[in-house]
Amino acid sequence: MTSNPGNRYSLLGLGAAATLAATLMVGPAMAAAKEQSTDSGMGDNAAHLAVTESDFDKTPQGEQIERYHLTNRNGMAVDVITFGARVQSIVLPDKNGKKADIALGFDNVKDYIDHQSTYFGAIIGRYGNRIANGTFKLDGKTYNLPKNDGPNTLHGGTEGFDQKIWAAAPIRSNDAVGVELTHFSPDGTMGFPGDLAVTVRYTLDNDNDLRIHYSAVSDKDTVINLTNHTYFNLAGAGSGTVLDQVAMINANQYTPINKTLIPTGKLAPVKDTPMDFTTPTPIGRNIHADSPQLKYAEPKQGGYDFNWVLNTDGDLDKLAARVSDPQSGRMVEMYTSEPGVQFYTSNFLDGSFKGAHGNTLGHWGGFTLEAQHYPNSPNQPDFPTTTLKAGQKYTQTTVYRFLPE
Template identity: 40%
Template sequence: MEEKDILGTWKEYTLTNNQNMSVSILNYGGIITKIIVPDQNGKKENVVLGYKHYQDYEANPNYFGALIGRVAGRIQGATFTLNGESYSLEKNNGENHQHGGSDGFHQVIWEGQTFQTEDTVGLHLKHRSRDGEGGYPGNLDVMVTYTLTSANQLVINYTAKTDKTTPIALTNHSYFNLSGNLKETVKNHHVAIDSSQFMELDEHLIPTGTLIDVEGTPFDFRAGRILGTGFNHHFGQNKIAGNGYDHYFIFDETKENKVVLKDPTSGRVLVVKTDQPGMVMYTSNGLEEGLRLREADSSKHLGVCFETQGPPASLHHERFPTIVLNAGEVYERRTEFAFGVEE
């Protein structure tokens, strides 16, 4: 366990296990700045996108590694209605609200506390989002716990309570690239997803309320496929997302492993398990070129995000799993990212 001061009030915590894996996290935005894991030859390298200079996280328009809330994703028209009352949010994505707005959880200093057990090391992060903050109702007390196990699992536990009914959909926005130190894009990464349906998007990347069956489309990852097959595909939904993926996949709940990501060159494997109903897979289609990242300059399709969360589209389409947390109830969600190599 290492703790160092960054930019005054910022701290970076580095969790290290006995298997040559480490995870570094800022108290600012709960941002994961790097994840170091070995490849098939034991070579340790970073497998997430992060800035070369810490001060660039202050703006962080791409949300590299950040905790997102109160609601991750886009809220149509920056409005929603709860119990007959309408709420207006900041329009920070065209006419829509995205990732909690400019005062979202990715922009706050969290209260950090480390812990250690016989086979884990971790970090508790706490934050109180006050009633009316960002337009959301209720005082919301949030705790996010990052736990690194001796089996190379990074577990993220989310807990929250509110004193007024409010929507909540928390996630982490890490961009994964298993090639190690950003040697290449994720074009040749192989992905399997336990999902037979995804949400159709309109031209503003807002779910229309229609579910599309993945059968016969570049969105069919049930048996696994190469990510790049959807990057320049004629399929309309890939084009809308900027030649790639930025869609919510609903999990079938047929497999314990919701996502399996593999890089054929490094041999690294990432397995995602979660109790969330689905996730947004984003293949950094909108990532601009030339940002100074830790190991290389940024480019399109340099990383893939697995934003496990409840769907904000449920605020406007009742058929989807709800993200509403009632006063007095407890929000509890868990996502596990397990790293290994192909046998």
């Protein structure tokens, strides 16, 4: 298999993976009490940053779900909940200072459970995107996973990380506030090998950077592909389609798919196709094009649900993608250590249910920028590897930068 950009797998040096698992699960995320805001003595920069914790909702079984509310000096606010370690809300002012929630989500746990297939805002694992036929081989052994997307496994199976309650603790520093979330996934969960300990850290700073740092370790060889599934609508969630919003993806190639949305294994040029976002292009300009690929993604009207091969070589200083809304002036940029991004235009939202704030969530009502390794990599030896060796550390970092500040 080809090597990963950025060499994200390095030796942990802590001994067995179980040691780290135990450390994570009894660490600050388990011990933290409900703290309220940044210390005022941390400096002028920190004085404009705050993290507060509150009760969000309870599961049908009565388990408490917490919400962490992050704010900065620019009026930006991010809510993260412990159900699925998900981004529940992102409030951002527009060019005139008018605030709107630009992340699609729900205001109660039941809706997240009832509409699991949306994956709104969630951390996706163990394996983001699709694995063909719900099976892969590793170290000569075949592993079978639950199929929850036609013949394939999607986003970790029928009960992925999006349906788990994560342990959490606030993060405070002079430069950022946030929340650290941890989860332990036992060997055999959804068919994947290895006891896996996962930590995700969300942090917000005064430059409107929402940084997501992921780390994990396993006591057996396994496969892993973590991502975040936030849907953005820069005009505001429930405000209509994103077709007039303008996208740029720093990628000259993408991974074409078959009719079950599995990559063919080849890399194809975006030039002279509807996949070309190398220059800023309205999302809706080519979405109705007579393209078999677009019809695979959304058979009735066309849509985007593809992995783009980024030109950034895992460099966090290189812009991976940008989407802007000409009307509001809001913009999101993405920087990532990952080799790919799944750009998805919420093709299967149909307006049949409402999200947070009573918003109707309609067709093409949001887009995702899911930083990731390529879909079905465990079955594609020419794709960057998603194998995590026992005792080694998985890491990736993705930054979403929002404008205006």
